[in-house]
Amino acid sequence: MATKPKIAFFDFTSCEGCQLTVIDLLQTHLGLLDLVEIVQFREAMSEKDEDYQIAFVEGSCTRKGDEARLLQIREQASMVVALGACAHLGGINALKNRWAIENVQTYVYGKNGKDAYESYPARPISAVIKVDAVIPGCPIDRYEFLRVVQLILQGRKPRLPDYPLCVECKLKENACLNTLGKPCLGPITRAGCNAICPTYGDGCEGCRGWHPEANFTYMREILRGHGLSDAEIDARFTMFNHYQFQHMGDEAPITTPISPAKDEPLPTSTFAAPKEA
């Protein structure tokens, strides 16, 4: 390769855990730097160059002010890759979309919150700009990141597994959590993480989004079998995928209202809202 493609990392509303995963990957796969040149990566370096071809974007778009920056990235980059659940799905940030935004601002930032901090319903970045590839997950799977980068560099189209997590779980010979009475969203969730949560005994929460044939009706039946109420099942379905359900409108396979109700009180949290100054 004569010149190395220049890549840049950007963050919006997120925990930056996906970028940390990339940094962690570089510790064991330094050879990646022979293939690409990183010109901007706030999490990892102070240098900053606006000349790049591939942009990796972590985080969801949660305020008007994010839009211009996203459009600018799209303008510069020939390829935009959504990095992780927030950028890909809206992720857990979109849970706030359930309540009127002013209520959320007041709840989080106090009485003057809505004047002090800009915010609007969270969206995946694909709602604002065209996205060429996605690396799902909360956080991303480092080896999937590596595979996607390799495919892009070879001029091939990165593809995600189109089947549920159960495939990977079975190949690892994990005992099925749903059979053991533990709720697991593996049957409706897109594979690719090597079933990491079920392997360690935790039910899948759907951070990679649904696979194209997700069977919500029978997933709900299975979860009801664990004694979960419909509202509890809705909560599990919407944890990472609230935005997707919201945009399905009446077709959304959930039983509780999902659109913002102005007067609905926010739930009490174990983390108390900040005290008024």
Add this chain to the structure above:
Amino acid sequence: MSLYILPKERLPEFVRALQGNYRVVGPVKTEHGFAFDDISDPQQLQLDYTTTILPPKKYFLPQREVLFSYHTEQGDNGRQRIEMRPVYQGVEPTVIFGVHTCDMNGIMLYDKVFSEGFRDEHYMERREQIYVIGIECLHPCDEASFCKDMGTLTAPPVYDLHMTDAGDFYFVDTGTEKGERLLLDHVYVKMAEKEDIQKLGQILSSKWPRFRMRLKMSRDQTPALLTLGYQAKLWQELGERCLACGSCTNVCPTCFCFDVIDENDITLQNGERVRVWDSCQLYEFALVAGGHNFRESKASRVRHRLMRKGKYIKQVHGLIGCTGCGRCERACLVHITVPGTLNALHEEMQLEPGV
């Protein structure tokens, strides 16, 4: 072949002696059940296990198998040069203990599939190094078993050695000469005598009533039943229920379909062509270039699986494609079962009971 007596207290000695020359695998206890795994301590071996999530097919067809490695470089004339080197993965002398009779039937089908027509050298190289030691099934694994219906309750001729639990000792039947050598070279056993053989006969004949029949028809009828029921309403119902998770095929001892993919190393110059397990129950399985999918609906995929098990495999290889092991039934969260499906089809077609 010959019948020997192996006292139970001498089994650890046999396993330890084998470990000097072979990779020894067999059923071991896991947190929630059993699995075939490497045996490091003979005490791990659980010959009275019930069932495992994956059958021993994983030793015959690894989930990820490198077929060849490649190296690419820019040649002098500016053109890309590719060097390829064949790889035979996991070819090492291996002894598999505790193979149930259903799984031996699965292995028998595998041997046909990979040797008839196109001979798969990767499979055959590995196969020649594997010793199968069966264990006679004296009790059904659980409610999902229907081996008696499928005629897999006796050992087919694929074993090198076959053991039957007789309380204080095992009867060991030798199926092949190499199996007999394996036994005699690694442990002291004595030949069974006339009264021993009589005892074996009693053990074997008394096991049958413990197994129940679940099919409303004989297994010989399934090809005709599936032909008649190709357009049945049943498939639609099953398609709606199916999660398209592929668990049924991944755990199946006779499913052998695979995909072939190229994996590059970090330099992008070297890589490997690997074959990985695939499943006809997944959306992309029958998707072809241009975007057409030959089995787009889940209903058509569920039907295809049953057709393979009950009809197509038999047409090609002469054996029915289902061993009645019940693994797919245990793995299916929406309770799609082979006996349930065949019985429902039998009912929908309004056929006379055939048993």
